[in-house]
Amino acid sequence: MSQHDIVVVGAGPSGLIASFEAARRGANVLILEEDSVVGKPVHCAGLVSVKGLSLLNLHGDYIQGSAKGAILHSPSGLQIRIEARRDVAYVIDRAKFDQTLAKRAIEAGAELACRAKALKILWEKMRVAGIEVTLNGVRVEIKAKVTIDAEGARFKLLREAGLNPPKLSLLYPAAQVEVEGADVEENMVELFFGEQWAPGFFAWIIPHREGCRVGLASKVGMAKTLLERFIKKHPEASTKLRRVKVKEVSGGLLVLGGPAPRTYKEGFLAVGDAAGHVKPTTGGGVVFGGLSAKIAGEEAAMAALRGDREAFARYERRWRKIIGGELKWMSRLRTYLSSLDDRELDHLFASALKLKLEEELAIKGDMDFQALTMKKLLKAPRLAPLLFRVAMGLAIETFKTSSEVRGEDSSTAVENV
Numbered sequence: 001m002s003q004h005d006i007v008v009v010g011a012g013p014s015g016l017i018a019s020f021e022a023a024r025r026g027a028n029v030l031i032l033e034e035d036s037v038v039g040k041p042v043h044c045a046g047l048v049s050v051k052g053l054s055l056l057n058l059h060g061d062y063i064q065g066s067a068k069g070a071i072l073h074s075p076s077g078l079q080i081r082i083e084a085r086r087d088v089a090y091v092i093d094r095a096k097f098d099q100t101l102a103k104r105a106i107e108a109g110a111e112l113a114c115r116a117k118a119l120k121i122l123w124e125k126m127r128v129a130g131i132e133v134t135l136n137g138v139r140v141e142i143k144a145k146v147t148i149d150a151e152g153a154r155f156k157l158l159r160e161a162g163l164n165p166p167k168l169s170l171l172y173p174a175a176q177v178e179v180e181g182a183d184v185e186e187n188m189v190e191l192f193f194g195e196q197w198a199p200g201f202f203a204w205i206i207p208h209r210e211g212c213r214v215g216l217a218s219k220v221g222m223a224k225t226l227l228e229r230f231i232k233k234h235p236e237a238s239t240k241l242r243r244v245k246v247k248e249v250s251g252g253l254l255v256l257g258g259p260a261p262r263t264y265k266e267g268f269l270a271v272g273d274a275a276g277h278v279k280p281t282t283g284g285g286v287v288f289g290g291l292s293a294k295i296a297g298e299e300a301a302m303a304a305l306r307g308d309r310e311a312f313a314r315y316e317r318r319w320r321k322i323i324g325g326e327l328k329w330m331s332r333l334r335t336y337l338s339s340l341d342d343r344e345l346d347h348l349f350a351s352a353l354k355l356k357l358e359e360e361l362a363i364k365g366d367m368d369f370q371a372l373t374m375k376k377l378l379k380a381p382r383l384a385p386l387l388f389r390v391a392m393g394l395a396i397e398t399f400k401t402s403s404e405v406r407g408e409d410s411s412t413a414v415e416n417v
């Protein structure tokens, strides 16, 4: 048995940012990672906002490219081009990014154990008191004053702690390939909508200096099969991708159901994908997970070093203050968007084009704080008809889903990756 101030399960960005924050405050931190190398395998498209990385105060040599905006393709081929004058997003090498974060956490004093799989929570009365783990094949008990659950989109420890996961019906399987030889525009991300390509979500093409990431997520069907079909058959995308050579195949789950209803317990904090700190509109979780992880690390250190039992509840209050409203609004928008059929999506595209929405978005858009963007757009009276339609759709979907019960089985989503 070993004793630590804080044990962190998962060396993804959320676990590593939380570890850094706690370790630099003097806490004795142990990070457990079940894989043998941090950052691999990669399950991410690596698109993060310039603003988000700066909010997280992160710098490193993991940037592979940048984007000034996006081209959105409707099911029938309408195009909305949103292009800012400056870079709004970076394309990062996720393996390098995670490894840089690991190095930073270790330099701050954290200890990292790879091939260390957390098995179950250790309890002391009603309090989480650490983790039982297999370390190089041996079962070990690790006692800690605080356990941080950053295990990603699995929710195993969260459930074991007696907490409900994010809405599982909005856990979408995703597939992605890293390719070279695509005939695409530099510095522009492309998103393709349509029921027959990516039902309930969209497909993406993200160019970077060394190639391109092509992927999709969907609410039904096998993501990998849908992706193969998209690359070969989509009228527009297939011409851009006809000469590509696939270098790497990956997949994963997008957590689109908003945050878990509660993310703490005495001795326990959940963060990142494990807590649903992911934008339900796009599936991007690096920035919101990172912002919550900073708070988790700070509050975990307060609990472990000063015995501050209020720190657990304060963690939840603090992250909700920053991203809670955004996540709530975006999960309603996701439910609404996922419910639209091709005809309705095309209609929305046509209205947006007619009202020149792209011009406003290029100036006022924020990749992360999308509810804030909506508020800014509301100040442009000419957009009122479109925004009113979306608002009505949101209201209807919210009403329809308000009686939905939580606790659905996530196994179907896992099988469909």
Ligand SMILES: Cc1cc2nc3c(=O)[nH]c(=O)nc-3n(C[C@H](O)[C@H](O)[C@H](O)COP(=O)(O)OP(=O)(O)OC[C@H]3O[C@@H](n4cnc5c(N)ncnc54)[C@H](O)[C@@H]3O)c2cc1C
Binding pocket: 009, 010, 011, 012, 013, 014, 015, 032, 033, 034, 035, 039, 043, 044, 045, 046, 047, 048, 116, 117, 118, 119, 150, 151, 152, 153, 154, 174, 175, 176, 215, 251, 252, 253, 254, 271, 272, 273, 274, 278, 283, 284, 285, 286, 287, 289
């Ligand atoms: C296909 C795809 C594309 C995406 N694209 C983007 C994007 O472009 N931009 C963006 O911002 N987000 C994107 N995301 C989401 C993003 O990848 C996640 O939000 C982000 O990785 C969450 O970080 P995390 O640290 O919470 O979890 P993770 O990165 O999932 O890390 C969890 C870690 O915990 C480890 N672990 C799990 N269980 C255990 C255990 N029992 N014991 C020990 N270790 C364990 C795992 O091995 C893993 O290393 C994408 C996701 C997918 C699936």
